[in-house]
Each structure stands twice: as C-alpha cells, then as structure tokens.
Amino acid sequence: xxxxGFTNVLFAVATIFFFFGFVIxxxxxVEFPKDTGSMVNPYVVLGFLFAFVASMYRFRRxxxxxxxx
Numbered sequence: 001x002x003x004x005g006f007t008n009v010l011f012a013v014a015t016i017f018f019f020f021g022f023v024i025x026x027x028x029x030v031e032f033p034k035d036t037g038s039m040v041n042p043y044v045v046l047g048f049l050f051a052f053v054a055s056m057y058r059f060r061r062x063x064x065x066x067x068x069x
C-alpha cells in the first residue's frame with residue numbers, strides 16, 4: 001500500500017469535523033430525515049463522509065480487484 005498525502009489530508013479533515021461535532025457543537029442537531037424525526041449532528045455526518053471517501057480512495061486498487069473477481 002502506497003502512502004499518499006491526499007488521503008492523509010482527508011483523514012485530517014474528517015478528524016476536525018468529528019472534533020467539531022462531538023466537542024465544540026455537541027448540542028447542534030438537525031432533523032434528518034423529516035418523516036422519522038431523528039436528529040443528527042451535521043459535523044459528525046460530514047466527518048463520516050470524509051473518512052469514508054478517504055478510505056475508499058486509499059483502498060481503491062483492492063476494491064477494484066475485489067469487484068473484478
């Protein structure tokens with residue numbers, strides 16, 4: 001596995017958003033989706049998305065080989 005700076009930056013951004021969501025803006029909740037009435041923190045959701053994209057980008061070769069077989 002080759003280490004590249006792009007995924008490290010994405011993981012750093014994800015960490016910042018998780019920090020904002022869990023520590024700074026802990027009480028901030030947005031209703032999502034409208035029909036169920038569940039509340040989520042948008043910073044935590046953004047942090048998860050950045051971490052997911054970084055993981056997909058870092059392991060793109062292995063994912064591609066998995067779907068070929």
